[in-house]
Amino acid sequence: MNASHDELFQLMLGRTTTKAVERILAAGWVKPRTIESAYEDYGPDSLPPLSVVLSGGKPAIRQHDGTWMDYDGSSWDDWEMEYPMTVLHEGQA
Known part of the structure; x- marks a missing residue:
């Protein structure tokens, strides 16, 4: 098991099987990224x-x-955005 596997399993509160967690990860689940401020290199403007x-x-x-x-x-x-913010989906460039 890797860190993503363990983290996802903890998020699901252990209410599912290891096989289900592996399927979710195989489907492409990644932990959402957090933006702490507008001044980050990878902030909301990026x-x-x-x-x-x-x-x-x-x-x-x-x-x-x-x-x-x-x-x-x-x-x-931009000044109305509240931080930290969570990136739920990144569009296509």
């Missing part, structure tokens, strides 16, 4: 369009023009 983050408990998607939009269609400026 994410490609259609990336999704969780900021302040709300999901936001990066638009093709570089702006961020939340689930109700409101635009967010």
Whole structure:
């Protein structure tokens, strides 16, 4: 078992079998990355369009023009983003 396997197993609170964990990892599960600040080299501005983050408990998607939009269609400026944020999905560059 590797660290990802152990971490996923702990997240699932041991309520599933090792075989299920192995299948989930084989399907491509990776631990979501956390962005601690806007000034990181790989901060939110580095994410490609259609990336999704969780900021302040709300999901936001990066638009093709570089702006961020939340689930109700409101635009967010970079200064409105809350940190740390979790990258839920990285769009295609």
